[in-house]
Structures are given as structure tokens and as C-alpha cells.
Amino acid sequence: MSKRILHVDDDPDIGTMVCAVLQREGFYVTSVRTLGDVFPALDQDEFDLILLDAMIEEQDSGLIAFELLQNRFPRVPVILMTSLGEMVRPYFKDRGFDVGILEKPVSPDRLLSAIHSCTMNATRK
Amino acid sequence: MILRDMAAMNAVDFFWKKRDGADCISPTSPDSHQFSAEVLNRNIAWYISLRWVSCSILLLYYCISFLPSAVIHFIGVVSEGTWSLYLACFLLFANGIFYVVSRRKSLSGFVGPHAQMWAQIVIDISCIAVVVHFGGSVATPAPFLYILHIALACIFFPIHLSLSVTFISSVLYGACVFFEYIGFIRPHAVFAARAMGPLGYFANGSYLAWHVFSVTTLFFLLWYMVSRLTKVIRIREKQLVAAGEETRNLQLEKDRYSAQMTHQLKAPLDAIRSNISLVLYFNGEKIPVEVVALLQKIDARARGLAALILDVLKLSRLNTPLVPPEPVNIAFDEIVERCVDELTALARQRKITIETSIEKTQTYAVADQIHMMVENIISNAIVYSNENGVVFVRCDYDTQIDAPVFRVADRGIGIPAEKVPHIFEDYFHTKESVCHNSASTGIGLAIVKKVAETHGIRLKVESELGQGTIVTAVLPKSRLET
Numbered sequence: 001m002s003k004r005i006l007h008v009d010d011d012p013d014i015g016t017m018v019c020a021v022l023q024r025e026g027f028y029v030t031s032v033r034t035l036g037d038v039f040p041a042l043d044q045d046e047f048d049l050i051l052l053d054a055m056i057e058e059q060d061s062g063l064i065a066f067e068l069l070q071n072r073f074p075r076v077p078v079i080l081m082t083s084l085g086e087m088v089r090p091y092f093k094d095r096g097f098d099v100g101i102l103e104k105p106v107s108p109d110r111l112l113s114a115i116h117s118c119t120m121n122a123t124r125k
Numbered sequence: 126m127i128l129r130d131m132a133a134m135n136a137v138d139f140f141w142k143k144r145d146g147a148d149c150i151s152p153t154s155p156d157s158h159q160f161s162a163e164v165l166n167r168n169i170a171w172y173i174s175l176r177w178v179s180c181s182i183l184l185l186y187y188c189i190s191f192l193p194s195a196v197i198h199f200i201g202v203v204s205e206g207t208w209s210l211y212l213a214c215f216l217l218f219a220n221g222i223f224y225v226v227s228r229r230k231s232l233s234g235f236v237g238p239h240a241q242m243w244a245q246i247v248i249d250i251s252c253i254a255v256v257v258h259f260g261g262s263v264a265t266p267a268p269f270l271y272i273l274h275i276a277l278a279c280i281f282f283p284i285h286l287s288l289s290v291t292f293i294s295s296v297l298y299g300a301c302v303f304f305e306y307i308g309f310i311r312p313h314a315v316f317a318a319r320a321m322g323p324l325g326y327f328a329n330g331s332y333l334a335w336h337v338f339s340v341t342t343l344f345f346l347l348w349y350m351v352s353r354l355t356k357v358i359r360i361r362e363k364q365l366v367a368a369g370e371e372t373r374n375l376q377l378e379k380d381r382y383s384a385q386m387t388h389q390l391k392a393p394l395d396a397i398r399s400n401i402s403l404v405l406y407f408n409g410e411k412i413p414v415e416v417v418a419l420l421q422k423i424d425a426r427a428r429g430l431a432a433l434i435l436d437v438l439k440l441s442r443l444n445t446p447l448v449p450p451e452p453v454n455i456a457f458d459e460i461v462e463r464c465v466d467e468l469t470a471l472a473r474q475r476k477i478t479i480e481t482s483i484e485k486t487q488t489y490a491v492a493d494q495i496h497m498m499v500e501n502i503i504s505n506a507i508v509y510s511n512e513n514g515v516v517f518v519r520c521d522y523d524t525q526i527d528a529p530v531f532r533v534a535d536r537g538i539g540i541p542a543e544k545v546p547h548i549f550e551d552y553f554h555t556k557e558s559v560c561h562n563s564a565s566t567g568i569g570l571a572i573v574k575k576v577a578e579t580h581g582i583r584l585k586v587e588s589e590l591g592q593g594t595i596v597t598a599v600l601p602k603s604r605l606e607t
Binding site: 017104105 | 384388391392394397399400403431438439442447450491492493496
């Protein structure tokens with residue numbers, strides 16, 4: 001059964017790229033552009049992974065959204081996409097989250113490799 | 126080895142102390158004119174040093190009594206010095222206590238810096254009363270010793286406390302002269318010529334009254350003038366502190382705005398690059414080779430621009446971090462190796478060889494910040510090297526200075542001697558650097574400075590125009606894990 005991925009990014013071009021690449025690899029992708037659409041999408045469907053932009057809508061709002069998502073859907077792994085790379089990791093240090101970080105801009109190969117390793121880890125757990 | 130050949134260069138040491146907000150006047154209490162504990166502690170230490178000198182003078186005066194009487198007569202001093210021995214002993218004892226208390230940090234309340242300063246002034250004024258009596262209350266300028274403490278009280282204490290010190294000084298002086306006049310205590314004087322005279326002075330009551338009146342009036346005049354001047358200075362200090370605070374807030378606001386702006390600038394570039402990668406991913410084999418090359422060129426230029434914007438973003442994020450960074454013990458050698466690996470492609474592109482000598486080293490720092498610092502220092506060495514050049518990267522533990530040391534040397538374009546002190550300023554670049562690398566923005570070394578400032582890293586830059594540059598960083602030692 002194909003994995004279901006929720007992609008959250010306010011940039012339509014990034015959304016198009018992620019959807020196209022993942023759909024070609026057999027993933028089922030739902031793309032949302034605002035944080036307001038994230039929870040309705042999660043309530044409506046079950047997802048195996050969330051790809052979340054760290055600076056969606058406002059600076060660092062993605063980081064707060066990451067916490068909310070992990071608290072409400074602890075079984076769904078979330079990969080944070082950010083230009084700042086490891087610079088955002090200290091934010092999660094004391095919050096007890098195991099955060100996956102994907103540095104933007106992301107090439108199709110890197111995106112696929114990150115998603116494969118994250119979904120495999122989730123399956124093992 | 127590059128390092129050995131480049132021994133005689135212009136060298137500049139850099140160390141930026143992280144601001145801890147220890148201003149002269151506490152910015153947290155806008156209505157208060159109190160100096161901060163740090164300023165008071167510094168002055169307490171100075172007071173204590175002065176008191177050791179005073180003790181020495183008193184002991185010296187006592188020693189005069191051991192000189193032959195002919196010599197004592199020649200220098201014109203009265204040798205009744207036992208009082209000076211007792212006073213010196215008392216002062217040594219009191220100063221010893223002050224010294225011990227002042228060495229203990231974070232004291233407050235009854236043993237805090239304000240209380241210490243107050244206790245010292247009280248003890249000093251009491252001792253001055255003794256000196257004034259035995260030195261000659263009317264016959265010598267001894268009463269003017271009070272002036273020093275009145276002035277100091279005006280500087281360090283609120284106005285009502287400095288007025289109290291002035292009042293106590295006046296009362297002590299008036300009482301001393303009065304008791305000497307009525308014969309309750311015998312007048313003294315240290316100078317032989319005057320010693321004959323005290324009784325003469327004390328025969329004339331109205332003279333004494335005018336004398337005491339003049340001296341105490343002088344005390345109050347001095348108090349008025351110094352406290353007024355001090356008030357003006359304190360108001361100025363407060364304005365400076367407020368201006369500094371405002372500048373810091375504006376700087377933070379600028380950094381936040383800069384982070385937001387750079388994100389807005391970078392987002393379209395990421396989108397352009399995503400679209401290019403999408404085209405190449407799906408149609409790479411169908412597109413003519415020339416078009417693929419063109420797309421790759423566009424991607425390369427966009428990547429370069431995105432890297433510059435990312436540098437600005439990282440710099441503004443260092444100034445306004447999401448959470449205060451927590452340093453831990455990290456394997457510094459692994460960070461250096463990772464940076465060298467990441468920069469090998471850039472070096473190859475510029476036909477530069479990177480030679481390394483990396484030993485296992487630990488440091489106590491924030492890993493991603495140290496990574497940024499190392500990456501910027503090495504990439505600078507690569508970028509400003511001439512073609513076919515060599516960049517030498519060394520990391521080891523220097524047992525002489527007992528700290529991890531990181532060093533990068535190149536034989537590149539070098540830096541003019543007069544420009545070296547400015548290279549860590551934001552957006553600074555030299556004419557030579559821009560000619561050599563048109564993409565120079567002057568942000569890389571500003572990031573290095575910020576990381577060095579945060580971690581207390583000492584940097585040394587040795588450079589010679591046309592010869593090359595050596596950058597040395599002395600990092601914090603690793604700490605025992607608790």
C-alpha cells in the first residue's frame with residue numbers, strides 16, 4: 001500500500017515539485033498551503049509522514065506547529081524543511097522531540113532519501 | 126610547511142567580551158541613582174588599596190620615634206607616635222576584614238557592596254578623627270582628610286547619605302576642637318614648630334569658633350558642589366544606558382526584520398531551483414544537452430545568491446536565536462573534518478589543495494555555531510587563495526596554553542596591514558578581496574566574530590599583502606560532565 005504524505009508549504013512551486021517527485025515514486029501526497037488547513041487534513045485522512053516548512057506564513061511558526069503536531073499526532077513522523085538546517089535543532093532540545101531536518105532547497109534525490117529513511121524508521125518502531 | 130614559512134607577518138589579536146549589561150548605573154531601576162554592584166566592587170578594591178597606603182604612612186610615622194633625636198629635631202616632627210601604631214594596627218585589621226569580604230562574590234544586604242562601602246567610610250571617618258586630633262586639629266591641614274571621604278560619599282551614595290557623611294565629619298571635627306578647647310583632651314600636633322603653638326591657638330576661643338565654622342562651611346560647600354556635579358554625571362550616565370538599551374533593541378528589531386527579509390528573498394530562489402530540479406528530474410534525458418547546461422548554470426547562479434542570502438540569515442539568527450544556545454562538550458576534530466569534506470568541492474573548483482593535520486580534540490561549545498565558524502574560516506582561505514595554492518588546516522590541543530587550537534593558513538592575496546583590525550566588522554571587505562572574489566559580502570567573518578564572541582574564543586590574524594593569511598582560534602576547553 002502506498003504511503004500517504006502531507007506536505008505543508010506556502011510556496012506553490014515547492015509544493016508542485018514535492019508532489020510531482022513523490023507521486024512519481026508512488027506516494028500519495030496531499031499538499032496544503034496554510035497552517036489552518038493542516039489539522040482538518042489530518043482529521044480527514046491518516047498520514048504516514050508530514051513534511052512541514054519551518055517558516056510557513058510567519059517566521060518560526062512552523063516550529064510551533066511542529067510541537068502541536070507531535071503532541072496531537074505523536075505517531076506521525078514530521079520532517080521539518082528549513083533553510084537554517086541544524087540551527088533550529090536547539091529549539092527542540094529541551095522539548096523532547098526527535099526532529100528530522102531537511103535543509104532547503106531540497107533536490108528530488110535528497111527528498112526521497114529522507115522520506116524513505118523516515119518511513120522505514122517509523123515502520124520499525 | 127606554510128605555517129613555518131609565514132612567521133613574520135602583521136599580527137592582530139581579537140577578543141570580544143560578551144556584554145553582560147554591567148553598566149555604571151543599573152538600567153533596571155530608572156529612578157535610582159545607585160551605581161551597579163560591579164562598579165562599587167571595583168571602587169571598594171581601590172579603597173582597600175588606598176587604605177594599605179594609609180597604614181604604611183602611619184607605621185612610617187611611628188618608625189620616626191626610633192630615629193636619633195637629632196634627626197627627629199632636624200626634620201621637625203614630634204615623635205609621639207604610639208597612637209599611630211595603634212591606629213595602623215586597627216586599620217590593618219579592619220582592612221583585612223574588608224579585603225576578605227570584598228573577595229566573596231554575590232554578596233547582598235548587610236554585606237553587599239553598598240553596605241561595605243558605607244562601613245568603610247564610617248571606619249575611615251572615625252580613624253580620621255583620631256588623626257586630626259593627634260596630627261593637629263587647628264595647627265595642621267589634617268581636617269582636610271575628611272574632604273576625600275565627603276567627595277567619595279557624594280559620588281557613590283544617594284544625596285541624603287552623602288549629606289550624613291558631611292554632617293558626621295563636621296560634628297566630629299567640631300567636637301574634637303571643642304574638647305581640646307575646654308581641656309577635656311590635650312591638643313597635639315605632628316610638626317615641632319606648630320607643636321609649640323596649639324596652646325596659643327586654643328587660647329583664643331573666637332578664633333577657634335571661626336576656624337571650625339570656616340572648615341565645616343567648606344565641607345558643606347564641597348558636598349554641594351560635588352553632589353551637584355555627580356547628579357549631572359549620573360543623569361548623563363542614565364541617558365547613556367537608556368540610549369544603549371534603545372540601540373540594542375533597535376539592533377534586535379533590525380535582526381528580526383533582516384531574518385524575515387532574507388527569508389522572503391531566499392524563498393523565490395528556492396522555488397527557481399526547485400523548478401529547475403523538477404525539469405531535470407523528469408525530462409533530463411529528453412532536453413538537449415545545451416539546455417541542460419544552461420539550466421545548470423542558472424541553478425549554479427541561484428545557488429550562489431542563495432548562499433549569500435543564507436549567510437545574512439544565519440548572522441541575523443545568531444543575533445536573535447530561537448533559544449539561548451547551550452554549549453556542550455563536542456568533538457571539535459570531527460567538525461573540522463566535516464567542514465573540510467564539505468569544502469573539498471569548492472577547493473577543487475578553484476584548484477586549491479587542502480592539507481590537514483587534525484588531532485582528536487574536544488571543546489565546550491555549540492556545535493552548529495562552531496561548524497559555521499570553521500566553515501567560514503576555511504572557505505575564506507580557499508576563496509582568497511591563488512589558483513593551484515595550498516590551504517593548511519590544523520587542529521590540535523596546545524598543551525602550552527592548555528586549550529584546543531584551530532589554525533588555517535593560506536598563501537593567498539593577504540590583507541593590507543591597516544585593514545586587518547577591521548576584517549570582522551559586518552559587511553567589511555577590502556578592494557583586493559572584491560577584485561579577487563566579486564561575490565564577497567563581508568558576512569562570513571562577521572559570523573566568525575559573533576560565534577567567537579558568544580564562546581569567548583580568542584582569534585589571531587596574521588597577514589601580509591600578497592603573501593597570505595593565518596587565522597588562529599583558541600577554543601574553550603572541554604568541561605567535566607556532571
